[in-house]
Amino acid sequence: MDGSKNTTALILKREPYREDDSLVTVYTLDFGKLSLIARGTRKLRSKLAGHLEPLTLSEIMIISGKGLDYIGSALGREVYQPIRQDLNKLHYAGRAISIFSRLVKDSEPDRRLFFLIVDWLAALNSFEDLSSESGDLLLAFFALRLLGELGYKPEMYKCLDCGKSVKPGRNYFNLLNGGVVCEACFLKESGRIGFQVTNILTISDNCVKIVRFILENEEGRILRMKIDKKYLKELSFLVESLLNFYF
Numbered sequence: 001m002d003g004s005k006n007t008t009a010l011i012l013k014r015e016p017y018r019e020d021d022s023l024v025t026v027y028t029l030d031f032g033k034l035s036l037i038a039r040g041t042r043k044l045r046s047k048l049a050g051h052l053e054p055l056t057l058s059e060i061m062i063i064s065g066k067g068l069d070y071i072g073s074a075l076g077r078e079v080y081q082p083i084r085q086d087l088n089k090l091h092y093a094g095r096a097i098s099i100f101s102r103l104v105k106d107s108e109p110d111r112r113l114f115f116l117i118v119d120w121l122a123a124l125n126s127f128e129d130l131s132s133e134s135g136d137l138l139l140a141f142f143a144l145r146l147l148g149e150l151g152y153k154p155e156m157y158k159c160l161d162c163g164k165s166v167k168p169g170r171n172y173f174n175l176l177n178g179g180v181v182c183e184a185c186f187l188k189e190s191g192r193i194g195f196q197v198t199n200i201l202t203i204s205d206n207c208v209k210i211v212r213f214i215l216e217n218e219e220g221r222i223l224r225m226k227i228d229k230k231y232l233k234e235l236s237f238l239v240e241s242l243l244n245f246y247f
């Protein structure tokens with residue numbers, strides 16, 4: 001068929017559009033993030049609707065439209081049943097999908113991003129008895145990796161200002177520039193006019209170590225880490241602050 005193309009798509013969001021249609025936001029393997037119209041999916045007898053539920057991996061056919069393109073056909077390949085049946089898992093999947101949708105730009109294909117979220121969902125899907133600690137850690141892993149892929153990998157080894165290796169002790173994290181600042185530089189910087197304390201968090205030595213470990217290791221190893229709740233909270237706050245700062 002002319003003007004049609006096939007790809008694999010993770011369904012991120014679906015919202016009502018006009019009378020019977022939906023507007024579906026997907027992240028595709030070949031074309032990146034797209035907003036597509038799914039015709040008739042708000043009718044009760046729609047055959048398409050079930051394959052275009054958010055949190056479904058589907059094979060879709062995209063057909064060029066005058067305005068927005070639309071979905072010609074869709075076939076669900078993975079519905080992540082274990083995630084859907086577990087409210088705790090569903091919460092983390094929802095958070096990851098929302099972060100991903102917010103950070104990733106439209107129409108920029110990137111297979112690494114596609115597999116980052118698809119592999120992450122697969123890991124969450126197969127996780128046995130997910131505790132909120134493991135969930136928080138898994139989500140922090142996802143967000144830090146995503147930031148890295150998008151060019152915002154935090155600098156955790158050298159002070160952003162003086163370039164010296166970060167040593168244990170009193171260190172800070174500069175949200176604006178995305179990395180650790182040593183105490184000497186922080187004190188120098190904080191005396192300057194226009195210094196914004198809202199850009200700065202303190203960061204513990206343990207949190208520095210955890211972020212380094214997350215940036216360098218795969219999920220399996222990360223989930224075997226035993227982290228004190230206090231540091232997990234610090235990690236989650238740091239990641240959340242970074243996400244809010246950039247996007």
Ligand SMILES: [Zn+2]
Nearest residue numbers: 159162182185
């Ligand atoms: Zn420094």
